[in-house]
Amino acid sequence: MRTNRVYVGLGSNLGDRLKNINDALHRLALISIIEKASLIYETEPWGLTNQPKFLNQVVRCSTSLEPLLFLHALKKIEQELGRKATVRYGPRLIDLDILFYDNLILHTPDLSIPHPSIAERAFILVPLAEISPGLMHPVLRKTVRELLNNIDLNGVKTYKV
Numbered sequence: 001m002r003t004n005r006v007y008v009g010l011g012s013n014l015g016d017r018l019k020n021i022n023d024a025l026h027r028l029a030l031i032s033i034i035e036k037a038s039l040i041y042e043t044e045p046w047g048l049t050n051q052p053k054f055l056n057q058v059v060r061c062s063t064s065l066e067p068l069l070f071l072h073a074l075k076k077i078e079q080e081l082g083r084k085a086t087v088r089y090g091p092r093l094i095d096l097d098i099l100f101y102d103n104l105i106l107h108t109p110d111l112s113i114p115h116p117s118i119a120e121r122a123f124i125l126v127p128l129a130e131i132s133p134g135l136m137h138p139v140l141r142k143t144v145r146e147l148l149n150n151i152d153l154n155g156v157k158t159y160k161v
Contacts, residue, residue, distance in 0.1 A: 038127030
């Protein structure tokens, strides 16, 4: 059975943020093998800024699930942890996003890989660069380190547990 390398972004800004991240990691380990995890970062909200700060983390994992099945498994984890549909970029108990899936380039109504906003989001690039700085973006043809050099890193701080 073929395994695929997947990078997943985790975020939480409601309730016990650290517990939410840890609970999501525990469930993620049931559907994949977590190979590497970044530190946890506290970050300013993106998009809708009038809300609490986020905790963010990126993990590299391997899975035999195909992309849409993996996405559905992530959405199920979010629901199990109590996430409710709200406004776009609004506050949330947990958010799980597929950032990269091997070198796949995919655009469907439900899923875009690589995640379309990686290059603008410090809260993704900082933890991603920590665990895989040389990872090549298959569309932009730049490494994560190169992408990180082109954005403002203010508002991203290592979270002290």
